[in-house]
Amino acid sequence: MTQATLSPTLHGSRPPAAAPEQTLRTAQDLFIRRWGEMGQTWGINRTMGEIHAFLYITGKPQSTDDVMERLNISRGNSSMSLRALCNWGIIERQHKRGERREYFVSLTDVWEMFSIIAAERKRREMDPVLATIKECQKMLDESSLGKSAARQEDVAMTRQRLAGMEEFVEVTNKIFQQFIGNAKSGLTRVAKVLLKAF
Amino acid sequence: MTQATLSPTLHGSRPPAAAPEQTLRTAQDLFIRRWGEMGQTWGINRTMGEIHAFLYITGKPQSTDDVMERLNISRGNSSMSLRALCNWGIIERQHKRGERREYFVSLTDVWEMFSIIAAERKRREMDPVLATIKECQKMLDESSLGKSAARQEDVAMTRQRLAGMEEFVEVTNKIFQQFIGNAKSGLTRVAKVLLKAF
């Protein structure tokens, strides 16, 4: 792989202070790399993270070819990753009048992006856990029938643990709800509220 | 793989109301599975998640062999996963007097476990991003030198985007700080603040 276009200060030693012409590009590449790495955290792979970072940090509409060239990835990969990001809703297609090719832009508001991702992850990850916990509790309620003493203790312990987990998931859920419900309307209002409070 | 021991209601259709003798076991297995699936969210793989769930939900010290048997995994896998969970600090070794083999128990407090994981993820994921953002900003500050008008606009845009991301990461960091150490009260407080404000 030719990595010449993407090798700033991430790990390793500092480059010899690039010519000012290239500074912007170098800074952007640094950010792109790091954001790509962090993508994993948000359930997005490295390439998708980098594409998103590229669109976000430049703040300009970019075509599939721009993406391919800047990140050194294949056409197929660009196409699929761009589509996936569109499906997530954190980037958007943009049609330029008179141009045949399509462009893509990132959402501007980080809080809104976060909110979108949080909503999806809540739906996919928290909700099923909560449902499962409740189902387990139900099973153990219904079966409060004749049992040996030892068994009863085990059942009691499991009930208790389920309750502990339930409480946790419920509170976490509430926090997510708040973000999801408010990010769009308030934009950075959530940020302000939280900054003030802490 | 023989899956007889681990096949409750996760997806698919409900089993024909197991004999009360097996109800506890079935409920636990259901929870174990779901928690294993969710492990991914927390940067823990399925097996580690399942082991943790098993220790947590039973609330009893369990040996390596108990784990192997209950979850149908190899000795090697058990050993490595148990060690990894110990390193995370969400389970602990327990030596039973007079016994040669070692036992493992989960932490009891979900909030504490969450706090441990959150602290680690902040350190590994948020902190580097923040550092990178600041580095990028510095690069673009220092280089406020002769540029074409077009370039200046690009630089301004990138600065603006970096600032937006910085704000986000800073606030998120503060929230994390809040409950690292006092997880329950911290998170509950975040929830209250958000609920009050909207």
Add this chain to the structure above:
DNA sequence: CTATCATTTCAGTAACTATTGAAAGGAAAT
């Protein structure tokens, strides 16, 4: 010191995920 029992390590392999490149599909222009 040797036997016994438990734990750790690790090379090999299985399972899964990401990426490419080329072919097929579509849509505007001629």
Add this chain to the structure above:
DNA sequence: ATTTCCTTTCAATAGTTACTGAAATGATAG
């Protein structure tokens, strides 16, 4: 209708992560 330009799809493959089983290591008992 044909060419041109761009996008999408997908089989093949590269790359990554998880798991096993067996051998090595360690630790207690006799």
